Amino acid sequence: MRQYLYVTTLLIASLILGFQSATQAQNAQEVFQAAGTPGNPKVQISFNRYYTPDGLEALARKITNAYPDLVKLSSIGKSYEGRELWMLSVTNYKKGVADRKPGFYVDGNIHSNEIQGAEIGIYTAWYLTEMYGENDFITELLDDRIFYIVPTINPDARHHYMKEVNSPNSPRAGLIPLDDDLDGFFDEDGFDDLDGDGSVTSMRRKSALGNYIVDPQDPRKMIAVGPDDVVTTQRYELLGGEGIDNDGDGRVNEDRKGYYDPNRDWGWNWQPDYIQRGAYKYPFSVPENRAVADFIKAHPNVAGAQSYHNSGGMILRGPGAREDVDTYNRADVRVYDAIGKKGAKLIPGYRYLVVYKDLYSVFGGELDWFYGGRGIYTFTNEIFTSFAYYKNKERNRNQRYDFDKELIFGDAFTDWKEYDHPTYGLIEIGGFKKNFGRNTPGFLLEEECHRNMAFTLYHAWHMPKLSISDVTEKSIGNGLTEITATIRNERLIPTHASQDLKYNIERPDYVTLSGANVLASMIVDNDDFGVTTEQLTKTPEKIRVENIPGVSFVKVRWIVKDKKNIKITVDSAKGGIVSR
Amino acid sequence: MIKKTSYLWIATACYMLLSIAAYAQNDYPDNSQLRQRLQKLASQSSNASLQSLAKTEGNNDIWALTLSEGNADEKPAIAVFGGVAGHHLLGIDLAVRFAEDIVANNKELLKTTTFYVFPNMSPDASAQYFSQLKYNRQANASKTDDDRDGAVNEDPFEDLNGDGVITIMRIEDATGEYISHPSDARILIKADKQKGQKGKYKVISEGIDNDGDYQWNEDGPGGINFNKNMSFKFPYFESGAGEHPISEIENRALLDFLYTKWNLYAIVSFGPQNNLSVPLKHNPAGTSKRVITSILKDDAKINQMISDQYNEATGFKGGKKNTGSGGDFFQWAYFHFGRLSLSTPGWWIPEMKIPKEDSVTVPNKDKNPEVNFLRWAEKEQLTNYFTEWTKVDHPDFPNKTVEVGGIHPYVMINPPYNLVEDISNKNNAFIYQLAAMQQNIRIVNVETKATDKLLTRITAEIYNDGLLPTHTQMGDRSRWLRKIKVAIETGNDQVILSGKKIELIDRIDGDQSMTVSWLIKGKGTVKITAGAAHTGNDEITVKLNN
Secondary structure, three states: OHHHHHHHHHHHHHHHHOOHHHHOOOOHHHOOOOOOOOOOOOOOOOOOOOOOHHHHHHHHHHHHHHOOOOEEEEEEEEOOOOOEEEEEEEOOOOOOOHHHOOEEEEEEOOOOOOOHHHHHHHHHHHHHHHHOOOOHHHHHHHHHOEEEEEOOOOHHHHHHHHHOOOOOOOOOOOOOOOOOOOOOOOOOEOOOOOOOOOOOOEEEEEOOOOOEEEOOOOOOOEEEOOOOOOOOOOOEEEEEEOOOOOOOOOOOOOEOOOOOOHHHOOOOOOOOOOOOOOOOOOOOOOHHHHHHHHHHHHOOOEEEEEEEEEOOOEEEEOOOOHHHHHHOOHHHHHHHHHHHHHHHHHOOOOEEEEHHHHHOOOOOOHHHHHHHHOOOEEEEEEEOOOHHHHOOOOOOOHHHHHHHHHOOOOOOEEEEEEEEEOOOEEEEEEEEOOOOOOOOOHHHHHHHHHHHHHHHHHHHHOOOOEEEEEEEEEEEEOOEEEEEEEEEEOOOOOOOOHHHHHHOOOOOEEEEEEOOEEEEEEEEEEOOOOEEEEOOOOOOOEEEEOOOOOOEEEEEEEEEEOOOOOEEEEEEOOOEEEEO | OHHHHHHHHHHHHHHHHHHHHHOOOOOOOOHHHHHHHHHHHHHHOOOEEEEEEEEOOOOOEEEEEEEOOOOHHHOOEEEEEOOOOOOOHHHHHHHHHHHHHHHHHOHHHHHOOEEEEEOOOOHHHHHHHHOOOEOOOOEOOOOOOOOOOOOOOOEOOOOOOOOOEOOEEEEEOOOOOEEEEOOEEEEEEEOOHHHOOOOOEEEEEOOOOOOOOOOOOOEOOOOOEHHHOOOOOOOOOOOOOOOOOOOOHHHHHHHHHHOOOOOEEEEEEEOOOEOOOOOOOOOHHHHOOOOOOOOOHHHHHHHHHHHHHHHHHHOOOOOOOEOOOOOOHHHHHHHHOOOEEEEEOOOOOOOOOOOOOOOOOOOOOOOOHHHHHHHHHHHOOOOOOEEEEEEEOOOOOOOOOEEEEEEOOOOOOOOOHHHHHHHHHHHHHHHHHHHHOOOOEEEEEEEEEEOOOOEEEEEEEEEEOOOOOOOOHHHHHOOOOOOEEEEEEOOOOOEEEEOOOEEEEOOOOOOOEEEEEEEEEOOOEEEEEEEEOOOEEEEEEEEOOO
């Protein structure tokens, strides 16, 4: 039916647009669906290339225009340079109140050169909308959850990375200028693309004093020579990244764009730059992060979150800092482990790790604020690993050279060429281009997007799902009735993480009875032995439940008189609203 | 006719305004009086410029006054703060009086030091002092769920005895923990079982349990404290702290301003914290971990020196140390901003001694500050500082004896207004002394020596003429204080054969120097500059030896 409608629409559109759109999508007769991928999507997107912030916005608009009942596009704020931070809010808007459903937040690209997250975000929004109504799992997800997807939370530097002079590793920072060398000037000595290949590669110079030689079997490679090596060929010295001494202070590239690290800026156990290199002025002094924090504070329904970085093939959880070890207690670690280990299975080559002990100990990271400050279970994925080159776990630096030669036919490397440098004289410039090494190569990108999305959907599936069951009424004499109900949480994630419970970050869940005069209420701790805890309140109809644990339940009881049509409503910030 | 009438009206209005302005103040300024004083200062002096950094949630201005002769941002600067705590009205007045005094009596200083004065960082809270219901409010007007139960402002104070101030309630109850103080029965203290004492009263702040949760007044109007919302040791999820550091408009606006002031080297706060009458001590355990929690060794020495100056300049005695609390401004300014951070309440109640001939008064053996306050207040013949215990009918305790009474809010940290002028003069004298110790980079002992007709060696000393170091030890670690930049400008026919064109020096201690030298080939003159905005700059032109 849907296909038929689509074809009709397409025909009408073709008549209006003079068959232009026929080049956009295939005729249904011309295609055959590959399992697990939208067979003939309304919105055509190539997931074998990357998109600038303008490109991402155009894709977001296409998806939103195609599925107005499933996606709303909004901006959560502006970047330093004034770009909008676009968010796609994806849910079935025809069912329930969108912002009261358990919410899952997704962002990418906090580090400027770590770009894949944006494509994963777009892929997720695209997949969810194209598969809604086609696939039961996706349909259920959008019926009772909402996804808040911000493909890039760092559009300025994404644009800079793609369009300006950069290496695979630059910029990591956002674009707010900083005086890195404390000489009173800002960003006055950055990289220079001397050979005009669009990337910052390396500089080398022939020198009898150098400690490198060219690999005789592969002229792209440099080999370090040791004190015992007998060198019979030309020695070279390496002169660092491509650039000149722009400010004449005798140093090259010492005050580049930035430098601050947007992922050292978050308001949980934040530390200043002298303790945590990369911190900016104060927590959330980076405007893009501030916009995210304001959104999250205004959306207490967010119960899970994912941030995409690159690279290394890691699924990371907090704590980020060794000093924060006690923040993560056993109950929460169990939830993290269940989801994280599943991720390691879904994304071959990726490892499930803990930031502070497996990576580095770091303050002020995004995932720590989400968990420590808001009680939201959050993962950071480091997208792409050299595993992908030949689908094996061998970590060998030759792999990327082989891959470049054998699978992408030398597209990733700029061969060494002579250049007359104003300070160094005759040098050679060459090396891997900026789109190689950290960015997933084109033909692998769709798989990367899909597997990471699948992990995120698994996480989102396990956000709390509440139901009311076993409602019983028992007369206890003198016109009084005891009403008991069971509130179930069918999924892994509790309505309140233990960090949340420890500090009452989020309000309790309310279980409210209407349609009777409620005299008293209690939580039933043990029904068999009649152990209960009475609620001390002037409003006993509204029971405050501190938590509804994962794959578990809470029993509540009211003592009422003058009973009419009773209705029970569960109102949980992270678990949504259900009534019976 | 109509016109004439309106002129008359305007004239009358002007006269009334003038007479208000001319009338001597007899109480602390409220927000509109503060604004008038600041605007008057800015309009009457070319050395003062006033800006509002932001409007708070309660729609009050956060004022920043810049006092300077010449280019303000190029000279070393001290920032002076009032209203760090919203119930400390004295601090507000001391800050604005300082600004008024320097413009009127010490303008010369503005040639060498810029002052940024922020008279009230807690205008939403301080306004409570002037309202119908007075209580020690420190929180701004942000709407917060103080007890994190999902309801906002559902259980405020109530003025049960109708005296316009919130004091405390004592409820006679065997389970209570409090008894009367032995030297003044009006004051309640915790019973000490070790001394054979049993509690007699429950003590709760004045009000009723509006939401029936058996907690009293736990979630009233507001808000977040300016002095609890900063990032050093931020007290997460405590009432009044905010959801994360620097969440509030005023905190953020201030920091955005301060981070543009590269010339700022010291911050003087009039607030609860006190490292002026008693200096901070270096604690090695607090500096051995990644997160530093103790003042660094060299900085502790500077603090000691400045503290001595404070006690000498003010003549104050008996000030209690207050090394700070989580999220406060004073510690932030040092630990996270790297500046010399100095704080004083500006005034405290002197310790009352019992005259030898007095055999009636019971000695205040445990130096209870409330007992001491009452004795001082009596001697100073204050009025309206204590509400005698009187019975009230309390809905939450129907069968119990409930009395409302106690020391009024504000009175223990804000002296009667007639004392403020003297207090202000003494604190101002200290700030002037601090400025006199200011670091000051100069280029001295410049020598040139010809090694050949065309070769000149220049040596010079970069000297810190002040008593303070150019950078606190903490500031030396911070990226938010610039290095001392020594640069030489050479002409077209001159070549630097040795020595750096630009040299960056981390830090020069008070009354210390560093030697720099260059070997230059060429004729004519070269220019040498040294300094940074917060250290002062110097420049000289040197004739090459030929």
